[in-house]
Amino acid sequence: MPTRRYADSPGFGALYARTVKATLRKAEYEPDHDGLTLELPRATVDQDHLTAYREVTGFAAGPALPVTYPHILAFPLHLDLMSDPSFPYKPMGIVHLGNTITQLKPLPMHAEFAITVHSGPERPHPKGTVFDVLSSVSVDDEVVWTDTTTLLSRSSGEPTAHADLLPDPGLEPTAVWDLRANLGRRYAAASGDRNPIHLFKLSAQAFGFPRQIAHGMWAKAASLASIQRSGGLPDAYTVRVDFRKPLLLPSRVTFAHQRLGDAVDFAIYNQDQTTTHLIGQLQPR
Structure with a gap:
């Protein structure tokens, strides 16, 4: 190899x-x-x-x-x-x-x-x-x-x-996030991921999107940061996410999570919860 x-x-x-x-x-x-x-x-x-x-x-x-x-x-x-x-x-x-x-x-x-x-x-x-x-x-x-x-x-x-695919847990919202149009550019500066679909409306349209979309790894990180603020994270765990529908910018979305002991189910939905953007599961080790 x-x-x-x-x-x-x-x-x-x-x-x-x-x-x-x-x-x-x-x-x-x-x-x-x-x-x-x-x-x-x-x-x-x-x-x-x-x-x-x-x-x-x-x-x-x-x-x-x-x-x-x-x-x-x-x-x-x-x-x-x-x-x-x-x-x-x-x-x-x-x-x-x-x-x-x-x-x-x-x-x-x-x-x-x-x-x-x-x-x-x-x-x-x-x-x-x-x-x-x-x-x-x-x-x-x-x-x-x-x-x-x-x-x-x-x-x-x-x-x-x-x-x-992870099953959709169908959770009730625990937070509402207002995502600005420049979120993709801000995360690109912090991550190095400058894929044009995340940066500007015109560059995203060149790849078939109506406007720029949020990075999937930003969505995962923001979800875990929210869970951490609301009760902490274990020292050792596995966390999986599936990215479902692209998260267009700007937009308002709902974040939802539910604790079962140290395990957590979480998801990101659109504002009226008719579209699922991300589904996640956290399991302690």
Whole structure:
């Protein structure tokens, strides 16, 4: 299995240029190899960047990282993987279906982290092919955090394939959120995810959306920050979300959550609760 190791996180400028090039490659393209693993053995947190991330997602200050923040540290490696000549799918247009994070212990914000990223096996989906980008974070050679980002490459698909979805818990709203038009640009500045569908109305319309949409990982982070403020989060847990309908900006949405002991079901709906944008489950470990 080929491995690429970095002394520092790859820069976004070159990564986005390579992403565009990878998207324009010919349909009959065949990858050079598969199973590429990317490693960043020494990653640290920029405290100003962490503060900006907390502000846009709603996480309170504290000695440990927000559970979704290591995804931001791993994201340049995600782009590097998906824009590599070995990657079998065109990166622009890939649909983010869901994300599962397991935190085995709180991550101290001043620690040095080792990050590993690779892709998992593909599987059929009614709308194409699904695959996972798998990330892990270690501190002192101990894995403390893992992330599974589930993605869809659209094609004719397999009509009999099973789409693995969380059931909608049908919760009553616990909060109303007014999301501004610039939310996507603010989160892009904090996360590095500058996909044009999140930035401006015109750039989103070029990809078939009526206007810009919120990042799925912002929605997950904001949900967990809200749960944390209302009663806290356990030290060790797995939290999965499915992204259902795009969350257009600006908009007013309802957030709902329900605790069952340390477990939490949560969801984001539109204002009148006729559309489900996100469904989540948190299970303590």
